[in-house]
Structure formats: C-alpha cells, structure tokens
Amino acid sequence: xxxxxxxxxxxxxxxxxxxxxxxxxxxxxxxxxxxxxxxxxxxxxxxxxxxxxxxxxxxxxxxxxxxxxxxxxxxxxxxxxxxxxxxxxxxxxxxxxxxxxxxxxxxxxxxxxxxxxxxxxxxxxxxxxxxxxxxxxxxxxxxxxxxxxxxxxxxxxxxxxxxxxxxxxxxxxxxxxxxxxxxxxxxxxxxxxxxxxxxxxxxxxxxxxxxxxxxxxxxxxxxxxxxxxxxxxxxxxxxxxxxxxxxxxxxxxxxxxxxxxxxxxxxxxxxxxxxxxxxxxxxxxxxxxxxxxxxxxxxxxxxxxxxxxxxxxxxxxxxxxxxxxxxxxxxx
Amino acid sequence: xxxxxxxxxxxxxxxxxxxxxxxxxxxxxxxxxxxxxxxxxxxxxxxxxxxxxxxxxxxxxxxxxxxxxxxxxxxxxxxxxxxxxxxxxxxxxxxxxxxxxxxxxxxxxxxxxxxxxxxxxxxxxxxxxxxxxxxxxxxxxxxxxxxxxxxxxxxxxxxxxxxxxxxxxxxxxxxxxxxxxxxxxxxxxxxxxxxxxxxxxxxxxxxxxxxxxxxxxxxxxxxxxxxxxxxxxxxxxxxxxxxxxxxxxxxxxxxxxxxxxxxxxxxxxxxxxxxxxxxxxxxxxxxxxxxxxxxxxxxxxxxxxxxxxxxxxxxxxxxxxxxxxxxxxxxxxxxxxxxxxxxxxxxxxxxxxxxxxxxxxxxxxxxx
Amino acid sequence: xxxxxxxxxxxxxxxxxxxxxxxxxxxxxxxxxxxxxxxxxxxxxxxxxxxxxxxxxxxxxxxxxxxxxxxxxxxxxxxxxxxxxxxxxxxxxxxxxxxxxxxxxxxxxxxxxxxxxxxxxxxxxxxxxxxxxxxxxxxxxxxxxxxxxxxxxxx
Numbered sequence: 001x002x003x004x005x006x007x008x009x010x011x012x013x014x015x016x017x018x019x020x021x022x023x024x025x026x027x028x029x030x031x032x033x034x035x036x037x038x039x040x041x042x043x044x045x046x047x048x049x050x051x052x053x054x055x056x057x058x059x060x061x062x063x064x065x066x067x068x069x070x071x072x073x074x075x076x077x078x079x080x081x082x083x084x085x086x087x088x089x090x091x092x093x094x095x096x097x098x099x100x101x102x103x104x105x106x107x108x109x110x111x112x113x114x115x116x117x118x119x120x121x122x123x124x125x126x127x128x129x130x131x132x133x134x135x136x137x138x139x140x141x142x143x144x145x146x147x148x149x150x151x152x153x154x155x156x157x158x159x160x161x162x163x164x165x166x167x168x169x170x171x172x173x174x175x176x177x178x179x180x181x182x183x184x185x186x187x188x189x190x191x192x193x194x195x196x197x198x199x200x201x202x203x204x205x206x207x208x209x210x211x212x213x214x215x216x217x218x219x220x221x222x223x224x225x226x227x228x229x230x231x232x233x234x235x236x237x238x239x240x241x242x243x244x245x246x247x248x249x250x251x252x253x254x255x256x257x258x259x260x261x262x263x264x265x266x267x268x269x270x271x272x273x274x275x276x277x278x279x280x281x282x283x284x285x286x287x288x289x290x291x292x293x294x295x296x297x298x299x300x301x302x303x304x305x306x307x308x309x310x311x312x313x314x315x316x317x318x319x320x321x322x323x324x325x326x327x328x329x330x331x332x
Numbered sequence: 333x334x335x336x337x338x339x340x341x342x343x344x345x346x347x348x349x350x351x352x353x354x355x356x357x358x359x360x361x362x363x364x365x366x367x368x369x370x371x372x373x374x375x376x377x378x379x380x381x382x383x384x385x386x387x388x389x390x391x392x393x394x395x396x397x398x399x400x401x402x403x404x405x406x407x408x409x410x411x412x413x414x415x416x417x418x419x420x421x422x423x424x425x426x427x428x429x430x431x432x433x434x435x436x437x438x439x440x441x442x443x444x445x446x447x448x449x450x451x452x453x454x455x456x457x458x459x460x461x462x463x464x465x466x467x468x469x470x471x472x473x474x475x476x477x478x479x480x481x482x483x484x485x486x487x488x489x490x491x492x493x494x495x496x497x498x499x500x501x502x503x504x505x506x507x508x509x510x511x512x513x514x515x516x517x518x519x520x521x522x523x524x525x526x527x528x529x530x531x532x533x534x535x536x537x538x539x540x541x542x543x544x545x546x547x548x549x550x551x552x553x554x555x556x557x558x559x560x561x562x563x564x565x566x567x568x569x570x571x572x573x574x575x576x577x578x579x580x581x582x583x584x585x586x587x588x589x590x591x592x593x594x595x596x597x598x599x600x601x602x603x604x605x606x607x608x609x610x611x612x613x614x615x616x617x618x619x620x621x622x623x624x625x626x627x628x629x630x631x632x633x634x635x636x637x638x639x640x641x642x643x644x645x646x647x648x649x650x651x652x653x654x655x656x657x658x659x660x661x662x663x664x665x666x667x668x669x670x671x672x673x674x675x676x677x678x679x680x681x682x683x684x685x686x687x688x689x690x691x692x693x694x695x696x697x698x699x700x
Numbered sequence: 701x702x703x704x705x706x707x708x709x710x711x712x713x714x715x716x717x718x719x720x721x722x723x724x725x726x727x728x729x730x731x732x733x734x735x736x737x738x739x740x741x742x743x744x745x746x747x748x749x750x751x752x753x754x755x756x757x758x759x760x761x762x763x764x765x766x767x768x769x770x771x772x773x774x775x776x777x778x779x780x781x782x783x784x785x786x787x788x789x790x791x792x793x794x795x796x797x798x799x800x801x802x803x804x805x806x807x808x809x810x811x812x813x814x815x816x817x818x819x820x821x822x823x824x825x826x827x828x829x830x831x832x833x834x835x836x837x838x839x840x841x842x843x844x845x846x847x848x849x850x851x852x853x854x855x
Contacts, residue, residue, distance in 0.1 A: 144544040145551075149759065176541040178562045180510040185569040187605045188510075191597050195565070196558040197542035203551045204543065209759030227596060231589035231643055234632035236554050242663060242777045243550050246395045248756035250550075270597035272646060280642050281593075284634070302600045402774030403747050664775050669741045 001058060001297040003099060004073040005030060005091070014090035014097075022083060035076035035173030038299070039186065051102040058297045059105055065322065066331050068134060069099055069108040070222065075139040075171050081115040085123070088113050092127045100132035107331070109137035109166055117150060121157040128161035134329045135164045140197045140224060141171025147204030155210050159217040164329055167201055169193040169223040194225030194270065199232050206236070206257045209249040218328055219262045223296055226264040227271055230284035233258060263328050265294035266320065268301030269308040278311040288316030292325040347427065348671040351684030351695040354431040355627045356533070356584055356656035357422065357471075360412035361437055361459045369455035374448050383452070385440040388506075388538045392549040396662040404660030411660040415464055422659045423470055426667040429684060430693045431471050432499060432531075433460060434584065438476030439504045439536045446481030453478055454488055457498070465497040472691065474502040474531060482515060486522035493526035499691040500529045500582065504536025505559040512570030520576045529580040529625065529690060532563050560586030561594050564624065568598070571611035573619050580690065582625040588653060589632040592646035595620055621648055625690060627656035628682065629665040633673060641675035650678045654687040704835045714746050717841050724830060724839055725750060725782060727768050732782040733839045734771065735826035740787075743775035745825055751779060771825075778823070785825035 005011055008023055008030050015023070022028065033039050059067060071091055077084045088111040095108045110133045112120035120136075127133060136158040138146060146155070146167065158165045170193060176182045177192035198221055211217055233255040240254050250257070264287075271278045282288060291308075312320060326332040363382065370378055389399060404411035404421065412418065423431060441452035453476040460473040475492045477485035492498045501523045509515060511532070523530050534556040546552055560583045573579060583591075598616035602609065612619065626649060634640055644650060657665050671679050688695050701715050701724060712725045714736055721736040723746020738745040749772050752765035770779040780787050829840045 141542050142544050145546055148544070148547060152759075175544075178510060178566070179505075179539045179541055179559055180507050180562060180566065181539075181541065183510065183566070183569070184513075185605075186608045187598075187601050188565050188569045190605075191565060191594075191601055192542055192562070195561050195594055195597060199558055200540070200543035200546065200551070200555055203554050204546055207546070207548050207551045212756075213758050225593075225597065228590060228593040230634070230639070231587070231593060231632050232554070232557075234589060234634045234640075235557055235587055235630070238630065238633045239550055239553050243395050243553070245751075245754055246548055247550055247759075248754045248762060249759045251756070268597075268600070270593065270600050272592075272596055273599075277646055281596075281646065284639055284642065300604075302604050304596075304600050396777045397749075397774065401743075402749070403744055662776065664741070666741045666743075 001054065001067050001069060001295055002299065003054070003069045003071050003095075005071075005094060011087075011090040011094055014093040015086060019083065019086045028078070028083075030073050031076050034072060034170060036186070036189070037076070037170040037173075051099060051106075054297075055103065058295060059103065062295065064105060066105055066107060066326075068329070069095065069106055070137055070166070070168060071095060071109070071111065072137070072139070072168055072170065074111050075168075076173060079115065079172075081113060081119070084113040084115055085119040089123060089126070092123070096127065096130055096132065100130075107132050107134045107329070109133070109135035110163075111137050112154065114139060114142065114171075117154045120154045124154075124157040124161055124163070128158070128163055133163065134331070135166045135220065137166045137168055137222075139171030140167050140169055140193055140201055141175035141177075143175065145204030145208075146201055147206070147208035147210055149208065152210050152213055155217055156214045159214045162330065164218045164220050166220045166222050167198060167224065169198070193223070194228060194268070198224035199228060202232065202258065202262065203236060205262075206254045207247055207250060209247065211257055211261050212249040212251075217261060220292065220328065221262065221264045222294065223265065223267060223299075225268050225270050226266070226287060226291060227269070227281055229258075229264065229287075229290075230281075233285070259290070263290055263292050263324060265292050265296075266308055267294045267296035267299070267305055269304035271304050271307050273307075275307065275311060278307050282311060288312060288319055289324070291320045292328060293321040346668075348668065349680045349683030350698065351688060352426065352428050352667055353655060353684045353687035353691075353693065354422065354428050354657045354659070354667065355582070355654040355687050356629060356658050357418065357431045357433050358412045358658070358660060359418070359433050359435050359460070359464060360410040361435060361456055362409055362413050365459050365463065366452070366455050369458050370451055374451045377448055383437075383440045383444060385443045386538065387440050388535055388552065391538050392552040394662065395549050399662055401660050401662060401664050415467060418659070419468065422657065423468070428470065428667065429696050430687070430691070432687075432691070433464060433471055433473050434502060434531065434533055435460060435474065435476055436533065436535060438474070438502050439506075439533070442477055442479035442485075442504065443508070443537055444478075446478055446484055449478035449481055450484040450488065454491075457488065457492060461495065461497065472499040472693070473497055474500050475528070476502050477519065479504060479519075479536070480508055482518040486518040489519070489522035489526055489528065493522075493528070498528070499693075500531040503530050503532040505532055505534050505556075505563050505586065506536030506538055508537065510566035510570065511563050512566035512568070512572050514570070517572070517575065520572055520579050524576045524579045529582050531582040531584050532560065533584040534559060534586050556585065557587040557590050561590060564591075564594065564620065565598070568612065568616050568619055569609050571609075573623050574611040579623060580625060581623055582627065582654075582690075584627045584656065585629060585658060587630060587632050588626045588628070588647065588649070589640065589643040591620065591624075591626070591649065592643055595647065617648075621652075624649070625652040625654060625686075627654050628670065628674070629656045629658040630663050631665075631670075631673065637673050637675075640673060644675060644678065650675075651681060651686060653678065653682045654690070655683045701839050702837045704832055704837055707837055712746065715839075717839070722746070722828060722839060722841065723771075724837065725771070727782065731830035731832070731837055733828035733830045734780070734782065734785060735828075737826070738773040738775065738778065739823040739825060740773065740778050741775060743773045745771060745773050745780065748772045748774040748777075750782070780823075780825040783827070785827040787821035787823040787825070
C-alpha cells in the first residue's frame with residue numbers, strides 16, 4: 001500500500017538547512033502526480049493518506065495482519081545526486097518517525113538514492129537495521145538496469161541487512177517508457193511498466209549474475225503485474241541454452257533462478273476474462289507459490305484482482321494472501 | 333575444420349504439412365551488387381561510409397558463431413549471399429513451396445539520410461528482384477523502405493505495388509519514434525493501398541530507455557519480444573487501425589506467446605482508460621486479432637509443449653501464425669524438427685496455409 | 701578411416717559410413733567419434749566448433765579448461781560431450797529428475813548428474829568407439845552393447 005507526504009513541507013524537519021534553502025529558492029516541489037505516473041483523476045492515481053485514513057479505509061475493514069508501506073514520492077526526483085540522497089533520507093526518517101510507531105501492523109520500505117550506489121549503501125547502513133524496515137524500494141525505470149555490475153554493492157547491502165529489494169513501477173519521467181521514446185497515451189506509459197520495463201529488469205538481474213554473487217538476495221516485483229512471467233521465462237531459458245558461454249556464472253536455467261529469488265505482487269492482475277483461462281494462466285508457472293497479495297491502496301487497477309482470488313484454491317489463497325509474503329519478508 | 337563434408341540426403345523425411353512456407357529468410361546483398369545500382373550522386377557517400385547506422389550486433393555481438401549457422405558461410409561472401417546455397421540448405425533440403433525474403437540491410441539503410449536511404453533501399457529491392465526473385469520462382473520479396481523518411485518510403489511502396497513478387501513492406505521494431513506516430517502513417521497508407529502487409533522484423537535502431545542498457549546479448553535477445561510488444565502497443569494506442577482499417581501487420585522474430593498476457597493487460601486497462609484512447613472503440617485484443625500476424629521463429633519453448641498450446645490458445649491467433657526458419661541465423665528452426673513443438677491442431681495451417689492466405693500464394697496441389 | 705600420422709591433433713574427419721556420416725575428432729591424444737546429427741534440430745553436429753568446459757564462480761570470472769571436451773552444434777550451439785554424446789543444455793530437464801538414478805546406456809560420468817553444476821539434458825548424440833590399430837584410426841560402427849568407458853579411445 002502507498003503513502004506519501006502531501007508536500008515537501010511535511011519533510012522539512014528531516015532536511016538539513018542547506019536543502020531547505022535549495023527547496024525554497026529553487027521552487028523544488030514533490031510533483032503531485034509523480035511526473036504523470038499517478039494522475040489524480042485516473043483510477044490508478046495516487047491519493048496520499050495518513051495513518052488514520054489507512055486504518056479506516058483499509059487496515060481495519062480488510063482485517064490485515066501486516067501491511068507494507070511503499071512511498072514512491074522520491075522516484076521522480078530531479079537529477080541532483082546529493083539532493084536525491086537528502087530527499088530519500090528525509091522520507092525514511094518521516095516513515096520511521098511518523099508512520100511505523102502509530103500502528104503495530106505497519107512495516108515500511110526504505111528508499112535510497114538511485115544515482116549513487118555508495119550513498120545508497122550508506123543509507124541502507126543508516127536505517128536498514130530498523131525493525132520496521134523490511135524492504136529497499138527501487139524504481140523500475142532506471143538509467144542502468146539494476147542487475148548491472150555497478151549496482152551489485154547496493155543489492156548486496158540490502159541482502160546483508162536481511163532486506164528484500166522491491167522493484168516498483170515507474171521512476172523518473174525522463175526515462176522514457178519505450179525503446180522508441182515517450183508515449184502519447186497514459187495507457188501505453190502505464191503498461192510499459194509491466195509489459196517491457198520490469199521484464200528487462202528481471203532479465204538483467206538474472207543474466208548479470210548478482211544472484212550468484214549474493215545468493216541470499218530476495219527480490220519482489222511491485223505493481224508490475226505477473227501474468228507475463230511464464231512466457232518470458234520460456235524465451236529466456238531457450239536463449240540461455242544457446243549462448244550461456246557469454247554468462248557462465250548463470251549455471252542453471254534462468255527460470256530456476258527466478259523461482260528461487262523473485263516474488264511478484266498481485267496488483268495489477270492482468271488476466272483473461274474466462275475463469276477457466278485464468279486458472280490455466282496460473283498453472284503455467286505455479287504462480288500460487290510466487291505471488292504476494294497487494295491492495296496497492298489507494299490505486300485501482302480494475303477487477304483482475306477479484307478474478308485472481310476467485311481462481312485460487314483454498315491452499316493457494318492462504319499462501320498468496322499471507323504466507324508467501326510472511327516468508328519472503330520474514331514477518332512471521 | 334579440414335575435411336570436406338559428404339553431402340548426402342538423409343533418409344526420406346516425413347513431410348509435416350501439405351504446403352510449407354518459410355516467412356523469414358535472410359538474403360544478404362554483396363556490396364558489389366549495390367554500388368552499380370546506386371545513382372551517381374550517392375556513390376561517393378557509399379564509397380566513403382557505406383552505412384553509418386549501427387546495427388544491433390555492433391553493440392551486442394552475436395556470441396554464437398557471429399550470429400549465423402556455422403555451415404551457412406559460402407566460399408566467398410556473407411551467409412545468405414549465395415542463392416544456390418539457399419536452395420541447397422533450405423528450399424530443396426526441406427522441399428519448401430514458398431519462401432519470403434527479408435533483407436535486414438534495410439533496417440540500417442532505412443535509417444540513413446533520407447535521400448541516400450531511399451536510394452539504398454531502392455537498390456536493395458532492385459537486387460532482390462533481379463538476382464533472386466527473377467531466378468527462383470519459389471521466393472517472394474519484401475519492399476525495403478526508408479523507414480525514417482516515410483514520404484520517400486511511400487514512393488518506393490507504390491513503385492513496387494504492381495510487382496506481385498513483392499508480398500510485404502519491411503519495417504523494423506527500432507525506430508526513431510514509436511511506430512504508431514503519425515509521422516510513419518504515409519508508410520501504412522501506401523501499404524494498405526497496395527494491399528501489402530507490413531512486416532515488422534526485430535532490430536533496427538538499438539535503443540534502451542525504460543530500464544537502461546543491458547550488458548549482454550542474452551538480455552538483448554530476450555528483450556526482442558518486448559520491442560515487438562512496444563510496437564504493437566504504439567500502433568494500437570496511436571490509432572493506426574482506426575485510420576487504416578485494412579492494414580495488416582506481421583510480427584517477425586519477436587516470439588508469440590507473450591501476446592496473450594499483453595492482450596489481457598490491454599483489455600483491462602482499456603476498460604479503465606477509454607478516454608485516453610478514444611479511437612479504440614472495441615477492446616484492444618479485438619484489434620490485435622483483426623490486424624496482427626506472427627511468425628514462429630524463435631517461438632517460446634516451455635518444458636511441456638502442452639503449455640505452448642495453452643498459451644497460443646489464449647492468444648486466439650492460431651489462424652494468424654506462420655512458420656519461419658530465420659535461415660541462415662544461428663537460431664534457425666528446421667522445418668522438419670521445429671513443428672514437433674507446435675500444437676498438432678495448428679500445425680498444417682502454421683506450416684503453410686496461413687501464409688498462403690495472407691500472401692495470396694497457392695497451396696501445394698494434392699496428388700491423390 | 702585414416703592413417704594415424706595423417707590425422708594431426710586438433711583435426712577432424714567427417715566420413716560416410718553406409719547411410720550415415722560420422723565425425724571423428726582428435727583432441728590431444730584422444731580420438732572421439734560421433735554421429736553427424738544433432739538430436740535437437742537435426743543440424744550437422746560434427747561441423748561445429750569443439751569447446752573446453754567453461755565455469756565461473758562469480759560474474760566476471762571465467763575459467764576455461766585447457767582440453768577441449770565438447771562439440772557445439774553449428775546451428776544452435778547446443779553442446780555435447782565428445783566422449784559420451786551427453787548434452788548438458790537440452791530442454792525439458794525437470795529439476796526433480798536430475799537426482800534420479802536411471803539405467804541408460806553411456807558412461808558413469810554421464811549418468812552421475814551433471815558437470816560444473818549443470819544437469820544432463822535429455823539429448824544424447826550418438827558416439828562410436830575409436831581405437832588405433834597398426835597406425836590406423838579405426839571407428840567401430842558395428843552394433844555393440846555400449847559398455848562404460850567404450851567411447852573415446854586412448855591412443
């Protein structure tokens with residue numbers, strides 16, 4: 001589920017004086033739509049919430065045991081690497097100071113600067129040990145894929161602190177959605193997260209060997225769909241058989257590496273309309289073992305989530321709505 | 333390798349279908365065949381630079397045998413440059429009825445300076461017609477075009493429209509912009525007018541934006557399916573099919589099975605975002621099933637072929653899938669072996685009948 | 701099939717024997733013979749490049765064996781052990797089966813389950829015993845009960 005500061009002013013007390021002047025003098029603000037990712041009148045759009053709102057809108061009525069807060073407000077940061085480090089630190093302090101203490105059911109993802117792996121490692125060392133922090137949240141839109149060598153120490157630091165690395169939809173608006181550039185339609189922009197970009201990240205993480213270097217690394221794909229995964233892995237396994245000598249550290253089939261190291265959340269659940277086909281789609285990869293329930297509150301992605309839950313067996317539903325995430329995040 | 337290889341026919345192969353059409357064969361035009369076909373004004377640039385547009389292999393070396401079947405190199409020249417070798421290794425070897433040529437030089441040449449690009453593509457089409465199509469009746473050609481100069485591309489399409497040996501217009505997946513953009517519409521207008529499908533073959537300008545640049549060929553090659561998804565989404569969301577309701581598009585060498593999940597995502601999102609794409613008056617999956625075709629190689633290969641049957645069933649595109657070998661590339665699919673993986677119910681249509689229907693080619697006569 | 705002194709190390713011969721073609725390889729002092737047919741897609745297997753084993757403990761580390769031990773199909777590059785014909789990269793390898801012991805023809809190392817962490821694939825290219833007799837390299841294509849260690853004759 002999501003939370004976000006209503007404005008940068010909410011973070012002032014967590015920013016150093018220099019950055020308060022930088023924000024004021026530069027007219028720097030938190031873009032309310034996160035660079036067009038969450039247009040407020042679109043159903044997938046964001047509404048910042050308070051702990052009280054969350055309780056009445058979601059935690060109580062849904063009877064949730066545990067909820068993980070994801071604040072993506074820093075994803076659309078400008079390109080000043082020092083400001084990004086200050087902003088992400090401020091958001092982490094805000095989460096730890098103003099959200100986690102107010103409800104026992106809450107856990108949170110920390111954010112890190114994306115332009116400077118050293119600064120990201122330092123931030124993980126600073127706040128990653130907090131018992132309420134369970135995940136390092138990264139945008140799927142990046143300058144360089146997360147599996148790239150230059151990101152390995154960031155990913156290793158997360159694993160060392162027992163944190164899951166969560167790749168979440170969107171990022172800087174300047175990282176155009178498609179290989180051929182920006183899109184006119186929001187639909188295309190939105191679907192690029194699941195249909196292209198996150199798939200490139202999965203391919204990168206597996207191919208570039210970070211799971212060989214950091215065997216304890218666990219990754220979660222957030223708000224990026226999941227129904228695309230089986231066919232991607234068929235393609236990936238097939239190619240690996242012919243060209244494995246390029247990447248000999250990848251010493252097993254890519255699909256096996258994904259199964260060991262990656263989980264996916266249920267929103268958006270892009271699935272067929274026919275319930276029988278939904279079941280078939282899930283069986284192509286035993287998705288009941290890989291999915292973790294996400295409300296994505298307050299975003300709405302249509303009724304695919306209902307179609308998913310209706311197609312799960314009782315045992316799968318128990319895994320998907322609880323145990324898979326409890327095991328992945330060590331919540332139990 | 334030192335010894336000559338004895339060339340003997342293997343035991344009489346079982347023919348997997350009545351008609352066999354190969355929808356993706358890559359010929360290669362030798363430089364010496366192009367220069368004389370260029371107008372004088374472009375020869376100096378040709379002599380200086382040939383083509384400056386980098387092909388993807390410049391960035392991600394094809395780590396398997398430079399990207400080719402190791403046995404496809406002629407004594408001189410590049411794989412695919414020798415018609416007799418294509419006959420020996422492909423058309424005769426597998427008793428193929430019709431083969432569609434896709435000269436990938438068009439991907440780079442199509443992105444050169446507009447007038448130079450148009451001259452190169454015209455020369456490449458002349459070479460196809462004179463050196464291949466005129467020599468080998470089983471072959472059909474692709475109209476290569478100046479992709480980034482669509483007005484000149486449309487001229488070339490109209491120039492070839494009356495030559496029945498050209499059966500499609502060749503597009504790449506990597507363009508300067510999304511291929512749904514209005515800038516490219518003159519290509520679609522001319523193709524629709526000529527009754528030619530547009531074949532989008534993976535490759536072209538190599539760009540990685542959303543996630544950044546990968547490091548390895550393995551990543552790049554897996555991602556080919558995603559570039560095709562990007563092309564499909566762009567054509568749909570920009571309204572190309574509302575403007576050209578007759579237009580048919582072939583997705584060549586990008587896989588197929590991903591199309592099902594993409595259609596689910598498109599339909600679910602369209603239900604929420606109709607105001608964003610007002611020209612899509614029906615669920616996007618219906619446009620996909622009305623306008624898109626696919627070629628097989630490199631088709632996804634799950635452990636259990638029944639899963640492929642399920643995934644293809646989810647696409648609802650079984651009557652729009654066409655066999656392709658991708659000769660002479662390293663991941664060549666043999667028309668004898670690859671069909672084992674295809675769902676039995678689709679095999680006859682995929683191996684030939686679908687392509688004959690799209691391209692207006694005759695099926696093989698049945699001898700009773 | 702050839703005189704030993706006309707068959708230097710690193711070379712191969714592809715010869716016609718009845719209905720089939722067979723590739724004979726000399727790697728160091730060892731000879732190997734394999735049916736010139738890739739069970740994956742029917743490619744001329746013995747026209748492919750020979751390869752040493754390659755392993756890696758971490759990204760960026762490459763450990764290449766000195767001796768060539770595999771032949772890569774000239775089409776898709778699927779690799780087969782020169783001595784046993786075992787593929788280590790074929791499709792349809794259900795993970796659960798990697799540790800099952802099955803009775804099949806071939807050498808013990810083929811059945812033992814993998815090499816450098818790789819699991820054997822379902823495909824096995826056909827190999828033949830080769831030995832040296834009176835300065836001649838002899839490939840035995842007679843029907844035979846394939847015994848452990850039969851392939852890859854030592855000089």
